[in-house]
Amino acid sequence: MASSADAAGSTHPSTHVTILAGGLSHERDVSLRSGRRVAESLRAAGLEVSVHDVDADLLRFLDQHRPDVVWPLLHGASGEDGSVRDVLQLVDVPYVGTGPRECRAAWSKPVAKSIVIGAGITTPEYVTLPQSLFRELGAQPVLDAVVERLGLPLVVKPTQGGSALGVTLVESADQLPRAMVDCFAYGNVALIERAVRGTELAVSVVDLGDGPRALPPVEIVTDGPYDYDARYNPGRTQYFAPARLGEDSVSAVQEVAVRAHQALGLQDLSRTDVILDADGEVQFLEVNVAPGMTETSLFPQAARAAGLDLSELYRAVVRQHTGV
Numbered sequence: 001m002a003s004s005a006d007a008a009g010s011t012h013p014s015t016h017v018t019i020l021a022g023g024l025s026h027e028r029d030v031s032l033r034s035g036r037r038v039a040e041s042l043r044a045a046g047l048e049v050s051v052h053d054v055d056a057d058l059l060r061f062l063d064q065h066r067p068d069v070v071w072p073l074l075h076g077a078s079g080e081d082g083s084v085r086d087v088l089q090l091v092d093v094p095y096v097g098t099g100p101r102e103c104r105a106a107w108s109k110p111v112a113k114s115i116v117i118g119a120g121i122t123t124p125e126y127v128t129l130p131q132s133l134f135r136e137l138g139a140q141p142v143l144d145a146v147v148e149r150l151g152l153p154l155v156v157k158p159t160q161g162g163s164a165l166g167v168t169l170v171e172s173a174d175q176l177p178r179a180m181v182d183c184f185a186y187g188n189v190a191l192i193e194r195a196v197r198g199t200e201l202a203v204s205v206v207d208l209g210d211g212p213r214a215l216p217p218v219e220i221v222t223d224g225p226y227d228y229d230a231r232y233n234p235g236r237t238q239y240f241a242p243a244r245l246g247e248d249s250v251s252a253v254q255e256v257a258v259r260a261h262q263a264l265g266l267q268d269l270s271r272t273d274v275i276l277d278a279d280g281e282v283q284f285l286e287v288n289v290a291p292g293m294t295e296t297s298l299f300p301q302a303a304r305a306a307g308l309d310l311s312e313l314y315r316a317v318v319r320q321h322t323g324v
């Protein structure tokens, strides 16, 4: 293992971090970019870093190299649903972030919503519809009942997913069937919820051992839907970090993010997506256990807005698990 000289001139083994990036989800490319950025930052902090995909070589690699800690930067499916972390526990490798059980709950948007409702957080009214039930009951009567109950506009999204893939804003009832089809292309269960108009905010939370604290909210303004294209192609979206909010609103959205982090039992870091509606109510949309870390991602923007150095911050996250 690599060694480095400390200030006193003696040598000590440097911390070895293995970043997991890639995976087979729709967000593979985003994950690779997140992995590269965090790897650069940790190397700048003097750590030894390897980046590995989730593939047939991974367990052999972990067994042979025994990294001090693994940082899963996988977005979507097995990276966020807890299963990769389950396997890391099986082979006794420590990892950054939330445990498998809590990941599983956070990853499912309706489960996360029901848990945060229990913690007194407001979230848009919703129904979940599995594709099978939708077929069994006949699409049209179900959709009519949904529109009658929830009204319009609505948002349709897969219960499990990310990067706004399969998400549609539905403004009239005739757009709903198409939105359902698009959603079912990404998953078997659709979440249909009331669309909220207001200020879209992403609130990152970090816990460096002294309890979770929220970073400055980042405000997202797009020229259309905040979809995959708007997220990853610079220019279509304007970010304000920190958000252009009064002190009370900042405190309110930060409190929701910290409460969601705690209610869901999340570890180290998370990012909660909310909309601050016209009545000043903070509406919880979802939480991410492995927030994006690319050059345009919200978590790093929030950290910079807080005046934090990314290398130092990521180093401190790793230190939670390695002790050095």
Ligand SMILES: Nc1ncnc2c1ncn2[C@@H]1O[C@H](COP(=O)(O)OP(=O)(O)O)[C@@H](O)[C@H]1O
Residues within 6 Å of the ligand: 124, 155, 157, 161, 162, 163, 164, 165, 167, 193, 194, 195, 196, 197, 200, 225, 226, 273, 275, 285, 286
């Ligand atoms: N209820 C809603 N009202 C208004 N916009 C929404 C609603 N739900 C989602 N959106 C929009 O869709 C985007 C993606 O939805 P989100 O629940 O955050 O899923 P993802 O996991 O794909 O990021 C959000 O960033 C927001 O712009």
Ligand SMILES: [Mg+2]
Residues within 6 Å of the ligand: 163, 164, 273, 286
């Ligand atoms: Mg989101």
